[in-house]
Amino acid sequence: MAQTPAAAAAAAPARGFVALFGSYDCDDCAAVKKQWPEAFALADGPVLVFLPIEHAPNYALLSLLEDALQPGKKAESFPIFLVGDKLIGDLDAFYELADELPALSKNTPSLPLLAEIAQAAAKAAQLVVELRVAAAPSLPDAAPTSLRPASASSSRLLYFYQKGCAKCSRQDKELAILRVSLPALQLASYDVATLDGQILLRRAKRHFTLADDNKNLAPMVCWPTGYITGRLASASELQQALAASTQDAFWSSPITDAERRNEQQQQGRLLKSFTVGVVILAGLIDGFNPCAFATSVFLIGYLLYLKRRPREIAVVGFSFCAGVFLAYVLFGLGLSFLLDTISDMLWLKKAIYGFFAVAAFVLAIGHLRDALRVRKSGKPSDMSLGLSNTTHRKIHDRIKNLTEHRSWLMLPAAILLGVIVSSMELACTGQIYLPTLAAINAAGINLLAFLLLILYNLCFILPLVVITGMAIAGIGTKAVADWGRKHVGTTKIAMAALFIAIAIVMGVLAFS
Template sequence: MVSIQKYAFATVLFISTVLPCFAAESNITASSPVVIDYFYEAGCADCFRVKNQVMPDLQERFEGFFTINNYDVGVKSNVIRLATYQEKLNIVSNKPVMMVVDYKYVFNGFDAIKANLLKQMDECIAERQETGWKAPEVIEIRDGAVADKLEKFTEPIVMTAGFLDGLNPCAIASLVFFMSLLAVAKVKGRGLMLMGISFCLASFLTYTALGFGLLRTLHLFSGFPMMRHIIDIGMIAVLGIFALMSFRDAYRYRMTGNPNDVALQLPEGIKRRIHAIMKEGISVRSLVVGGIVIGVLVTALESVCTGQMYVPTLVVMAKSGMSKAWGYLLLYNLMFILPLVVVFILTYFGLRTPTLLEWSKKNVVVSKVLLGSFFLVLAVLVMML
């Protein structure tokens, strides 16, 4: 009888003390499960490793104690979320997989997830049993997060685009011809410097004026969302085509060394017109006037080729707002004429035309690869901004 009473007392004690703890834990975790935000790239190797090596253990040990939100970063809205998390949590590295627990504990990459996720789950569940525990603060998602993040890169991208445009084989080929004419005409010393300054200044002002007009046009279209969307889609498609053509040009020129195998170049008719303008400009009595005439007309004609980089970059500039776009326009054109300025300075100090010609030939493949790569970068920017 005493034994039965002892068992009865133990049972009552267990029911009154231990079971309420389990019930309390169950109620807390049911009403406030641990939140796991899982960012991944569809089809990545680490994604399969997480699925096969982490998820089964997570499910087995903590079923009912957590909720998981899956975010494929191939979806634009999820990229916006990821960018917001990176900004709020100071995440600087990018991995194919990432988990954020309770909006504050970050595990970036498979190794970090494998080593720390389950331990963190134990800690988060334990925290929920403490008196005064408060639910984690949800990270608010801003639609402009990606645009804000990409905006930081706009200035260096504009600078790089302008410099690459100045190294465009279209512009370099004309410059080499111009330098050879100056050498034949024995223009050197002070005369060369006057011609160079006037030519570079005229080129800068002409290209800036062309960009100003295009920016104004893009600004007018900004009030029509459908038109803006059509421009973006068309620009992305054109940039993709230009990238492929640039890579093909690089490959074909490297194989043959024949300039005629390059597709993205000035038409022969425009080349002949440019050469004629340069010859006429050098014959003008005033070197300054000749430099200005050559700079204006040649830059305008070359824009048929150099515009491949210019126009898409202007679209990116316009997305930054017109107040910033004007500054970017000037920055782009300063970088565009930088190679011209450097060549004139080197020529003034003794650079010979054959050396410049040899460099220009070696520059074709590299510049085409760089241009093709940058076309792809611009396509991504146009799509994301």
């Protein structure tokens, strides 16, 4: 005769377990599962039962456990742990219980809801097992019958989310449950990092008289007469709100061209803010970086040495500028798309920001040390942060090979030279460029991020454009080179200050 899960669990020898509710793409869940066998290597150690919430009955079980155990405020993101008779949604709080887990795991309440989990733990041949509970009558998908069914016209929700938002993953599950309960539900979902998302968010703020600031409200769920942000909006709570709602949806009218123009103007005004000043400053300092500055002076000086006419200097110099600009914009776009691709892997994105923070702090110390060395000896060659002599020679050789001959190929050759030289210099100039790009794209790829990328690179090539213009006007490069050598210490101090600012920004992004 087949046993029920509850009877099987009762017959099996008691074994402690901890239930882990999470998703397959939850990095913290994966880390806990990997660490568990190492932490509890004993044969009678507690079993970690992983219940993926992609399986709908698993998430329904979590909801029922929350109702039964009354944890207070429901956890807003995964992972969520059942330890004894407590649901824990804070990873740090869970790790603090590490020494107590063997004892706590055996004090799980005898609830019928936990029968399948207890049975899986008792039968487990390993310390980590995955469980998909059966869809049972005790895990209802239907809406509570005490609620007045929401009409089709009132079954409308507006949902704001953000890529990589940990809290949004659980809110997504509640909305999926609501959709099962309300097949007629019309759910309008918008990423707050997009133009349309910002337009609808601005509408919502006006409708609910909220402050029109830059505070991140995602996840945020709105219905015609109310909204929830800053906490989990449960399916039952939203169904009650919809049942009582009689107004039309304020977001139902299509987004107009005027709204899009206005939002673009709002984003354009951001370009006059402090962010723009930092990007301009970073680009200019990077342009005066001894690596890039010395190469620019050598290029123009070599053209003068070859007795090139002003017209030829203009063609080669400005084409070289265009090549450098093109290469750096393409580098920037590539890194921007890479950062956007990994935005869903929040731990990796934060790890990158943390790496940039540490690297920027180390580079700040290095540039300060270089400034002190140059000030003491007066020799730029004493600097440790820069291009090696071998790389300098290779760059100079490329410049000589591509500028010695007069032909119609001078223009494309100079553009190609700019691309090649900028690629070789990236190890030096990228010290500022890479973390600045990470900060620019912190909120994702959008119009503002692209404009800031272009602005940075225009500022980066500005010193080269000025040097080219001076050469065309007949001003020799010796004075420019002497000025560069004289102020290399000041440039290094400015770079150190910039790296300290970058370290602070990256640190905030890493821990926010």
